[in-house]
Amino acid sequence: MDAGIEDHLAAGRHARAFDLVVPAYKDRVFRLAYSILKERAAAEDATQETLVRVWKALPGFDGRAQLGTWIYAITRNTCLMELRRRRPMVSFDDPDSTEAQHAAASIASGPAADPERDNLLRLVDALPRNQQEAVRLFYLEDRSYEAVAEQLGMPLGTVKNLLHRARKRLMELARPDEVIAA
Amino acid sequence: MNDPTLIGPCADYEHELVELHDGELPPEHARIVRLHVAQCARCRAWAEQFAALDATLAAELPQPALSPAFDARLRERLSALGVPAARGELRSRIELEHDSLIESLRKVTWRRGLLGAVGSAAATLGVLAAAKGLLARSTDWTSLLGDGPERWVAMGTLGATIAVAALAWSAMRRGVLGLGWPR
Numbered sequence: 001m002d003a004g005i006e007d008h009l010a011a012g013r014h015a016r017a018f019d020l021v022v023p024a025y026k027d028r029v030f031r032l033a034y035s036i037l038k039e040r041a042a043a044e045d046a047t048q049e050t051l052v053r054v055w056k057a058l059p060g061f062d063g064r065a066q067l068g069t070w071i072y073a074i075t076r077n078t079c080l081m082e083l084r085r086r087r088p089m090v091s092f093d094d095p096d097s098t099e100a101q102h103a104a105a106s107i108a109s110g111p112a113a114d115p116e117r118d119n120l121l122r123l124v125d126a127l128p129r130n131q132q133e134a135v136r137l138f139y140l141e142d143r144s145y146e147a148v149a150e151q152l153g154m155p156l157g158t159v160k161n162l163l164h165r166a167r168k169r170l171m172e173l174a175r176p177d178e179v180i181a182a
Numbered sequence: 183m184n185d186p187t188l189i190g191p192c193a194d195y196e197h198e199l200v201e202l203h204d205g206e207l208p209p210e211h212a213r214i215v216r217l218h219v220a221q222c223a224r225c226r227a228w229a230e231q232f233a234a235l236d237a238t239l240a241a242e243l244p245q246p247a248l249s250p251a252f253d254a255r256l257r258e259r260l261s262a263l264g265v266p267a268a269r270g271e272l273r274s275r276i277e278l279e280h281d282s283l284i285e286s287l288r289k290v291t292w293r294r295g296l297l298g299a300v301g302s303a304a305a306t307l308g309v310l311a312a313a314k315g316l317l318a319r320s321t322d323w324t325s326l327l328g329d330g331p332e333r334w335v336a337m338g339t340l341g342a343t344i345a346v347a348a349l350a351w352s353a354m355r356r357g358v359l360g361l362g363w364p365r
Contacts, residue, residue, distance in 0.1 A: 022253070022256070026248060026252070027247075027248065030246075030247075030248050034244075034246055040244075040246040043246065044248055044249060044252060047248065047252070048252070048255060048256055048259065051256055052256075052259055052260065052263070055260055055263065056263070116242075117242045120238060120239070120242050120243075121242070121243075121244075124239075124243070135239065135243075136243060139239050139240050139243045140243070140245065143204060143240070145204070145206070160201075164196075164197060164200055167200070167232065167235060167236070167239075170235055170239070171231055171232065171235050174235060
């Protein structure tokens, strides 16, 4: 898929290369942005911003990294800048943090319009941020470990571990009364 | 709170049960794990619980999509930006600037070198002419400086003159801060 794009880039036809980049990457960039920002509108804005940056920087792309790796790195930076811009923000990176404990408490007691679905979304929101991103992206990318690893810029083994820990934690939170032990 | 970790002899199967569910295990390895699951109620329960969670996440997590207006909005933004400079253009622009800088440095160096050479030649000729004059006038040139305290005053004046001349020459070659001369 990227071969045509790279041919155009090598020949200096950046506008034509970009015409192929947009349909090839816009949805994946959007899904990655959504997994980080958790809001559709914000993810769409971040996708716009990412593609504008790609457009500006494409003539300087030297091909040392894979095109996708480069685009996803721009996406992640764009999203992180957006997260930094938002104040105040709550981090769930540390599951033992006060914020995470408050979130867990609200999961147990908060009201819900669609209780089962709402509860599940809040459980995912209570995970450490990197686990949340991996879980959202994994299910958005049709359960592809490779796609998640490429988009998050992580080794495959790291992604598998992250998802394993995340889903185990969700099992623990979702079924507090059932015990599976030897 | 429940800890869904498999413990005891089944602990090793936890990752494999996930990989079996995700279809990531090689066929022979998958067959071995399936045989174990068929015989082990704990692992079967764990695998069922995991499969249920996986199905729920796949069904319930939002699957958002870009709005239909996305492409038009992007085109609008890009048309306002214009075409970015190509890498080749950027490089040749930088190379031109670099060449022009090197050329101007060469010119300044050449001019300074020429001035220095002319100055040095003039100073050498002056010293030689003065020495020749002194030798022609007297074999004992120290008598020109007088006697007693008069000699020390003359030598001091000569030394000060040489020092001022050296300072002026150096300033002319390297520039003097505060006077706006080129350095």
